[in-house]
Amino acid sequence: MSAEYGERKKDERRARRDAQVELILSEFGDRVEMDPPAAARGDVRHLFRRGILLVRDGYLDQVTDTLRERARVQVEAPLVPGVTALRVEEGVVQTRDLVRRRLGEGIASLDYLVGICPGAGVYCPATEPEPVAPGAAPLPLSRDRDAGKGVRVVVIDTGLDPAAPASHPWLAGVTGDPDPAIGPGGALGPYAGHGTFVAGVLRRVAPAAEVIVRRVFTPVGAAFESDLVTALDEALTDDAPDIISMSAGTYAFEPTGLLGLGSWYQNRLRHHKGVAVVVAAGNDGAREAFWPAAAPWTFSVGALNETLDGRAWFSNFGGWVDVYTPGENLVNAYPKGTYRYNEPPSRQDAKFDGMAAWSGTSFSTPIFAGLVAARMARTGENGCTAARALLSIAQQGALFGVGAVLLP
Template identity: 45%
Template sequence: MENQTSERKYLAQIALILEAFGREVEVYPEDWEKRPEGAEYLYRTGVVLVRDEDVQRVVELFRGGQPAEGGIGGVTRLLLPDEVPPDAPEDPSPTQRFLQYADLRLGRGVVTPEHLFYVCPSVSPCPATEPEEVPPGIPPDPVLPTPYLSAGAADGRGVKVVVLDVGWSDAPAAYWLNGVTGDPENAFDGSGRIRPYAGHGTFIAGVLRAIARNVEIVVKSYFTTAGAMWEFDLAEALDEVLDLAPDIISLSAGTRTRFDLPALGLDVFIKTRLNRVNGLTLVAAAGNEASRDYFWPAAFPEAVGVGALADNGKDRAAFSNFGGWVDVYAPGEHLVNAFLTGDYECTEPPNTGQLRSFQGMARWSGTSFATPLVAGLIAGRMSVTGENAKQAADALLAFALTQPVPGVGPVLRATDALGSLQP
C-alpha cells in the first residue's frame, strides 16, 4: 500500500510540472509511467547545452542550430535545428535523437539535455510530505536552546546566507524571522489558496534562523513555476547571486541527469565561478527519491550534499537519497517552522483535495529542510571561530565523521555540533 501511495504521489507531482511547462518539457524515458523506476529526468524540448568551445563543431555536426542569449560564459544553450540529421538514431523525441547522434559522433557528455531542476518536495518516487497543520502557538522544532543563541554564542552573527528558492513571504508571528529579506513570492492562486510549493523559502529561512538566530538571510525568487527552473537559468541565477557577496548559498533543489553525468550548466558555474570565490560554500539538498543515484548539485565534490535523518535521530529518513556522495545527514523529518497563513488544497495522494488551514506555521519533511539546518550550523560556527564558510563546513564535516550512524553515515545534530564551541 505504501508503494502504491508513493507511486500515485509521484505521478501527481510530475503531472503538476507538465501542466505548468506544457510542451516545453519532456520526460525521459518516454514510457516513464509504465516503468517501475519511473522518470529518470525532465528536460527541455528542442534545446541542448554545450560548452562554449564545442559549439562550432556541434553546429556543424547537427547541420544547424542557434545559440541562445544569456547564461554565463563557458556554457551555451543551443536551440536545435528543425531537421534531425537523417543518419541520427531512431527515437520518437527529436531532442533525444540529437543527443544520441552527438553521443555516437562526439562521445557522451559533450552535448547534454537542459535538465529541469526542482525544489526537493517535488518529482520523487518516494517523496517527502506536503506541509501539514500544527496547533496554534507551537514553537519551531528543532531550535537551539537559549545559551546557543545568546550574544557571543554560535548565532551566525556577521554571516550572510542567500537562499535560492520560490521567494519570501513575511510571517509576522515568527519573531525569529525579523530582518530576513528577499523577493516576494506569488504565494496564492486566483481563488486565494496557497499554491503548491509556496512557503518553501519562508520555511527554509525559518529553519536557518532557528539554528543561527542572527544570521543575515536573503531569499531569492527563482523557482517560480511549479517549484522548478531550467538548468541554464539556474546557472545564471547562481552567477547573479554572487553579486550579493554571500558566505553561504543554500539550495534545496536539484535533479538527476542523463547518464548520471554532472549537470553541465552547474559544472561550469562551480568550476569557473564558485571555486574562485575564497571561502564561499554551496550547501545543497540530496533529494527525496530514496535512491543512491547522483542528485545534482548536491553530488558535486565542491558542494555540501545534505541528506535527511528520520525524526528518531537514528535512521535515515525513508525518502532521503543516500550514498557515498552525500556528505552528511541532518534532521529533516517532521520539522516545524514558519509558513503562510491561509488555506491549502493538497495535490498528492492519498490526501488529494483535502483542505488544510494554516496560521503561519507548518510541519514539513524533506532534505529541503535538512539543508538550511546544516547551513545554519556552518553560520553558527563561523560566528564563534572566525573561520570562513569553507573552513567551517570542513570542520563540521570532520566532526560528523566522528559520530557516524551505522547504516546511515556522518550525522550532524545541532547541539552536538556546536556544543563544544560555547563560551
C-alpha cells in the same frame, strides 16, 4: 503481507508521481518534455527543456558542424562563460546521443528541469505541509542568539512570505523576493511557503545570520537549469553570500552531472573564495546520484528520522551524501491561509495560521547551512573551511548504516 504492503507503497508513489508530473506540465506545457521510453515504463525521472542543448564553448563549432548534417541548429544564448545554449530542430535526446557518440561524454547535455527536492522521481518535498496545534514551538530549538552573526546566507528557493518577518521573531530582518504562490484571499499554492520555511529553519540554527531569500523556482517549484545558473550567478555577484543554501536538484542521464551548473562552478564560483554551496540530497530513498548534491564542489545533506537514530524513510543516500541532519516533522513558519492538498491520498483543504510541520531534505539543508554560519561567526573561517570542519566532526559521530551525522 509484506509483499502486499510493498505493492501498496509502490502504487502510492506512482500516484504521487503522476500528480506531480501533471502539476509540472500544467505550468510548463510544451516547453518541457520527458524521455519517452522512460515515461512509457512509468519511470519519469528526467524532465528537460524542449529543443535546447547545453554545449561546452570549446566544442561549440564541432557540435554545430556535427548536427548540421541532420538538422538545423541555432545558437540560442550564452550562459556563464563555458556553456552555450543551442536550439536544435527536433529530437533533443537523440541529438545529445549523437554528440556523445561522435565527440565524447560531457560535451553536450540537456537543459534539465531542476526542482525543490524531488520525491518519487519528480519535483516535491517528501511530504505536503501539515497543520500544527496553536502555539506549537518552532523546531529546531535556538541555542545561541549570536550564532551566525556577520554571515550572509542566500537561500535559492520559491521566495519569502512578506508577512513572515513581522509575524515570527526568529525571522525578523530576513529579506527576499515575495512568494507568488501565496495568493489573494489566503489561497496557498502547491509549494507556497517553501522558501519561508527553509529560512525559518536556518534562522533557528543561526539566529543572527543575515538571510536573503531569492525567488528562482516557479510556483510549482521548478526551474530549467539554464535559468537556475543565471540566477545563481546573479546571487553570487549581487548578494555576495558567504553561504548559498539550495534545496533543489534533479537526476541526469549524464554520469558527469549537470553541465551548466558544473561550468558555473568552474568559471565563477571557484573564483569567489570560500563560498559554501549547501544542497539537498533529495527525497526518493534512492542511491542514485542526485545533482548538484553529488557534485564534489557542493556540501550535500540527507535527512535523519524524527527520533534521530536512523535515516529518514525518504532521504536519498550513498557515498555522495556528505552529512545527515534532522529532516522529519520539523515545525516552522508557514503562510496563513488555506492549502489545497495536491497529492494522493485525497484530503480536505487545511487552514494554516502561520506555522506548519513539514518533512524533507529540503529542511535538513538549512540546518547544516545554519551550522556552517554559526561556526563561521565563532571561528572566523570562510564557508568552505567551516563546512569541511563540521563534516570532520560529523564523521566522528557517524551512525552505523547511515553516515556522518550532525545535530543542531
